[in-house]
Amino acid sequence: MPESPAIPAPTLRRLPEYLGVLLDREAAGEAWISSEAIGQSLGFGAVQVRKDLAALGAPGSPRRGYPVSATILRLREYPGTGGGSDAFLVGAGNLGRALLEDPGIVRHGFRIAGVFDLSPDRVDRILGGRKVLPLGALPDLVRRTGCRLAVLAVDPDQAGAASLALVRAGITGMLDLTGSACPFPRTLIVRRIGIGAGLAALAGELEAREREKNLDGFPRQT
Amino acid sequence: MPESPAIPAPTLRRLPEYLGVLLDREAAGEAWISSEAIGQSLGFGAVQVRKDLAALGAPGSPRRGYPVSATILRLREYPGTGGGSDAFLVGAGNLGRALLEDPGIVRHGFRIAGVFDLSPDRVDRILGGRKVLPLGALPDLVRRTGCRLAVLAVDPDQAGAASLALVRAGITGMLDLTGSACPFPRTLIVRRIGIGAGLAALAGELEAREREKNLDGFPRQT
DNA sequence: AATTGTGAACTCGTTCACAGCG
DNA sequence: CGCTGTGAACGAGTTCACAATT
CATH class of the missing domain: 1.10.10.10 (Winged helix-like DNA-binding domain superfamily/Winged helix DNA-binding domain)
Incomplete structure (x- = not known):
């Protein structure tokens, strides 16, 4: 048990x-x-x-x-949290390249199991020593490797199409870095990380803290 | 009020x-x-x-x-959340380059006000059309622009040194993308976004959900 | 009839206070 | 004594149920 x-x-x-x-x-x-x-x-x-x-x-x-x-x-x-699993990378742009070298991923015990992209002109290129594959190759790889995690790093306007393909391929967990908000089926667990949204939240918190300080420390005129 | x-x-x-x-x-x-x-x-x-x-x-x-x-x-x-403010980018590597093109930042109303790096061999280079400045130039810019936000995207082993410099320069809010955990002074509001940690959390959630499903849907032998 | 708006109940995580232990 | 471990109290945020609106 x-x-x-x-x-x-x-x-x-x-x-x-x-x-x-x-x-x-x-x-x-x-x-x-x-x-x-x-x-x-x-x-x-x-x-x-x-x-x-x-x-x-x-x-x-x-x-x-x-x-x-x-x-x-x-x-x-602890299963998952300690890593050991792999993840697919979807999106072979600048962000994708950065992720391939991100020491944080390795440090947490993960490995990028494959790089994919929707755009035909990006497929077959070499990115960080990996050959970029078409999304069509994903279902087969999911089946063969058992890997169910994906990092979504495509352009925001491709997010919808890409995530749909991921679900179809059998991906069950997705780390969405696109900052785009499209509806996903409930079977897919999505975790969103948006740099822009993160900045905004930070700025908001900062503002709030400052206001609060002004209020109970130094109440000043409107 | x-x-x-x-x-x-x-x-x-x-x-x-x-x-x-x-x-x-x-x-x-x-x-x-x-x-x-x-x-x-x-x-x-x-x-x-x-x-x-x-x-x-x-x-x-x-x-x-x-x-x-x-x-x-x-x-x-709403002040902050809606953007309108600028942010400095610290770290001119691949991740930094990706951020300079990130549509999410623009979409939320932010602008990268300047690019900085600690490594002398990265300073003075051009990244995404911006000249990379030494961190030493930051205090003056903070004073002149009034911008208090920074995105930290350096290598994890430089995170400590860089964040110290940021505090000294007058930065009050930092979005830390390095995934490194060094202690910060309480005056600095830090928001951490780690791709590796995000993946790990996602994998953990996935695992938990699966286990739960097995438990109350299909209790199977140990 | 569909959708906002909101007081109240509730849930869940955090914090507190202190017992347990090396 | 210092630090872990934990039951109990607290509080913040979420959810519920329903009134209000057009």
């Missing part, structure tokens, strides 16, 4: 970040790290960290903290 | 996404859109959409929905 009675989604989203911190620590030669230190690195509280690691089942040791290497192992052991 | 009694952060993060949907609709020539339709495009409930738009102060009309153009205006009007 699974010892993990469903880890809550917010926790799930933080686990990979913990992995990042721990890898840094390991590289620095440290053997132990406290929840306090982990929290400080990421901007959340120590209790949060403990709760999350407890949910994972990663034990710490009083007075010393969490064992760096063992905890990394534990994080990697 | 501000008519916005602090919009909650989760809402703030969704507003830019609404903008995306509405722009699509406007391009399609539609004049009205229902909360239901907006929700469907983004994967959340209709009530959520209504609550968010209400928080913004964007009125809808019973029986017809929300006026597309007017709502876009209203979204843009």
